[in-house]
Amino acid sequence: KFLIGLTPRPAHRGYLVDPSYVDMKNRKVPSTPIGIQLCTGLIVTEVLKVLLERGGVKAAPHYQLYDAYRGILRKGYIPFGNGNPLQRLKYFFGRMLYAKMSETATQKEDAPLSSVMEQIIDQARWAPSGDNTQPWQFEIKSERKIIVHIPEIEQDNLYEFDHGRPTYLAVGMMLETLRMAAASHGLALRWALPKDVVWDGRAQEITVNLRKLKKTVSDDLLDYVPLRSVNRFSYQTKALPxxxxxxxxxxxxxxxxxxxxxxxxxxxxxxxxxxxxxxxxxxxxxxxxxxxxxxxxxxxxxxxxxxxxxxxxxxxxxxxxxxxxxxxxxxxxxxxxxxxxxxxxxxxxxxxxxxxxxxxxxxxxxxxxxxxxxxxxxxxxxxxxxxxxxxxxxxxxxxxxxxxxxxxxxxxxxxxxxxxxxxxxxxxxxxxxxxxxxxxxxxxxxxxxxxYPGKVKTPERSIRKKLLALLSPSPSS
Ligand SMILES: Cc1cc2nc3c(=O)[nH]c(=O)nc-3n(C[C@H](O)[C@H](O)[C@H](O)COP(=O)(O)O)c2cc1C
Structure with a gap:
């Protein structure tokens, strides 16, 4: 209600890049200092007008919206304000739209993640996998050790050729994400397969060890982990530079x-x-x-x-x-x-x-x-x-x-x-x-x-299992 009341004719919806920041359940939405500064300027101008008794001040349900990114100014009046039937209809559709967007909010709806290990795994779970199967379970053994369990490759799944090559490529992608996330917490990561590993589609266990680094290493690709998403529609034909x-x-x-x-x-x-x-x-x-x-x-x-x-x-x-x-x-x-x-x-x-x-x-x-x-x-x-x-x-x-x-x-x-x-x-x-x-x-x-992405904006995407569903209890716990 607050959002729709605040922006009766939103101009910004089309350029929201990362819907995962819209987290209606926790009442958190993205905002920038630019927007806040613009609002401040506007409010101060209105206050000045009141103080100087100069110029008309139009109270709600009059509105004016300025979108600096698109250079658009929208002014208007909503008869009966928020009681307007059209406005109520907007609440209805708005709630559906924002609920859908909130689905991608990365785990914010759950309890805060207690350990650094959980925070690292929480980022790694955004790695892609063929058909979004997410073929991994994480067993946190200690603050420095995780065992990653990879299930047996489904024999009947023809896409899993070469004893599960797509699955193991995805596992590597997940391990790289885990490595980048660990580095942002000042930890170096090493993974290893058992010495006598046999590659025939059987279940595998990967041991991940972490070691404290002297200083935190930031990998700028980490920020793109939740933004990366497969696009199966037409793109622009513009050549890559x-x-x-x-x-x-x-x-x-x-x-x-x-x-x-x-x-x-x-x-x-x-x-x-x-x-x-x-x-x-x-x-x-x-x-x-x-x-x-x-x-x-x-x-x-x-x-x-x-x-x-x-x-x-x-x-x-x-x-x-x-x-x-x-x-x-x-x-x-x-x-x-x-x-x-x-x-x-x-x-x-x-x-x-x-x-x-x-x-x-x-x-x-x-x-x-x-x-x-x-x-x-x-x-x-x-x-x-x-x-x-x-x-x-x-x-x-x-x-x-x-x-x-x-x-x-x-x-x-x-x-x-x-x-x-x-x-x-x-x-x-x-x-x-x-x-x-x-x-x-x-x-x-x-x-x-x-x-470069084409006109079709993929309205829906694969998201991931919740962290809790990916954590397997340690036998020793
Ligand atoms: C190893 C691997 C193989 C994939 N093969 C295909 C493919 O052949 N066709 C396709 O459309 N998507 C393919 N994908 C994309 C996945 O389906 C997609 O990444 C996954 O569903 C997660 O969705 P997201 O990328 O939007 O996060 C593949 C992904 C991986 C990691």
Whole structure:
């Protein structure tokens, strides 16, 4: 009520970058010294007018709003003030809107975090993971030691190729976030896998040790952790400046070569590969089961999945998809007889694949088979790459399915349960991807598209499980 009464015609809503600062439950909203100074100037002017008995002073429900950022002055009058029926309607919708925004308020609704360890983990939980699965539990052993538990990789999830490569990349991204957060508390972090670690998809335990640093090290990328969010819509086609590309490759060049695909022809080639992967995955029942589990159809942000509104499709196509996703037989029918995957390919790959600054692929520098620790180190670099992109005002979308099905084809793995047509499509995809990468398919670790955000503002995003849900009790506690 206070907010809507204060700003009858808000001009600032469109440029609120980080909704996580709107925390209605705790009655906290962002404000800047600039706004406060402007208000002070205005009030003092009105007071002067009263004191000098000069100039008319218009009391509420007259209002005037000045937005210095947009250079907009709005003046008006609300008949009956806050009792006005229109104003009441605004409260109703305002409450819904702000409640939705407050969902992202980072854990502020909970009790204050008691230990430094909890504060560090609280920041690390904003690391991304494939389909927002957040495959980690934290066991705080002491003020200097955490055990991170990674569950067994789901055998039936086809996206978890190479014994869970996407999961372990995400784990590396989370560990890098943990490291940055620890450094801001003056702690250096080291993680280790057990010496006899076996990488076959079994559950893993990572030991994280912290050591006091002489002084606190601030990593400016840490501020971008909650702001970084995948964008699956169309971007601007404006090219990346060389400086941005250099800053991005500086984050990863210890481990990776980066290949850029920026010309219209290259973008088209890459988006066709992504579309081919979409065509394959939408025809697989195992993938359907994953989609059904992770796509969240309840409006708003999603704590444990991906909100339907963020998958990159327009409202009409989403309605169609929702109907088709009611059962596998429906989906299968649509795919076979109604050209079901074409619309998805067009909206999720072809159009956005063209509407971006470019695609990129990260390839191991020195080739060869890597172990689990290498994959997690790759994840660490990847998180820095994505955060640097966010810092540069860029958005990204990974194209992991393209790597996934190319991998199956390259390794001769039967992912399709003997479906020859799908196996052939994957072989073609692998060959085309290999050709695009100059024969380096076996080196590719990660790929995606990147660019400056387009007109579509993603209204919904994946948020994270609450901290308490991620803490596992220590057996000794
Ligand atoms: C290793 C990894 C692979 C991913 N692969 C894809 C992908 O192929 N397509 C996609 O749209 N998003 C992909 N994502 C993005 C995640 O779905 C997204 O980061 C997650 O749902 C959390 O959402 P947020 O980025 O908005 O915080 C991937 C993320 C990670 C960490």
């Amino acid at each position: 060389d400086r941005a590309k250099k800053l991005l490759s500086d984050e990863i060049d210890e481990l990776f070569d980066i290949q850029w695909f920026e010309s219209p022809v290259q973008r088209r080639r890459f988006s066709r590969l992504n579309a081919a992967a979409t065509d394959i995955r939408l025809c697989l029942e195992k993938c359907f089961k994953v989609h059904k589990k992770i796509i969240d159809w309840t409006a708003g942000n999603s704590r444990e999945g991906v909100p339907a509104g963020a998958v990159g499709m327009d409202k009409v196509s989403l309605l169609l998809m929702k109907q088709a996703m009611k059962s596998w037989s429906r989906m299968d029918f649509m795919n076979k007889y109604l050209g079901g995957t074409l619309l998805a390919q067009l909206q999720m790959d072809i159009l956005p694949g063209h509407k971006c600054a470019g695609h990129f692929a990260l390839l191991w520098k020195d080739g060869g088979k890597k172990d689990l620790a290498h994959i997690m180190q790759a994840g660490e670099k990847l998180q820095r790459f994505w955060l640097q992109a966010t810092k540069q005002g860029l958005v990204m979308q990974p194209s992991m399915a393209t790597i996934c099905f190319s991998y199956y084809a390259e390794q001769g793995i039967d992912f399709s349960g003997g479906n020859l047509a799908l196996a052939n499509k994957a072989t073609r995809l692998g060959n085309d991807f290999d050709a695009l990468l100059g024969g380096r398919l076996s080196d590719v670790v990660f790929s995606g598209r990147i660019g």
